[in-house]
Amino acid sequence: MAELGNTSRQWVKKWWDRFVEAGKSYDALEDQSSRPDTIHRKRDEYEDEILAAKERFPHFGAIKLKHVAEIPLSHTTIHKVLVDHELVDQRETTWRSDERFERPYANYLWQMDITQVPLPDGEIGFIC
Structure with a gap:
């Protein structure tokens, strides 16, 4: 039967067991979710x-606590516990200014990248 359906014997047995378990009802052959019933x-x-x-x-934050106390949970879960108990100092995040790098008129401010390179005669040269 597995060869006719181009499947493995284990797959056919799984479906047969499911069919028999449900009292030979074809409803048991519908797709079933692999999601666990409980978390x-x-x-x-x-x-x-x-x-x-x-x-x-x-x-210590959640990551250090995880390692020092050898807690077998993710650092994210540990952080959530600390937040729930208000043990985390949630400072406001400082963002960089949204101000554009603009000047009043063209060529008001020049910027150059300068690099030092050794020259063949042993001196140091500058490249702009």
Whole structure:
């Protein structure tokens, strides 16, 4: 049967088992999502450990806390826990000025790139 369908025997067995499990109903042969039914959240298990580590090392961020306290969560998750408990100093980000580099008239300001290069006679020359 697998050769007729140009599939593997394992694939045919998987579909057959699914068919039999559903009481020989063809509804069982519809596509099924591979997404897990539950999310295994470990955040709650390690929350106290994260807070204790932050208390011991108040100046450390999530990345350093992860390594120092050997917490088996991503640094993003650790950061979210710290934010939820308001333990992160969220300073305003300073952005560069949006002001264009403009001058009142042409040739008001010149800029040159200068590089030093060794010359064959041993002296140093400048290239603009």
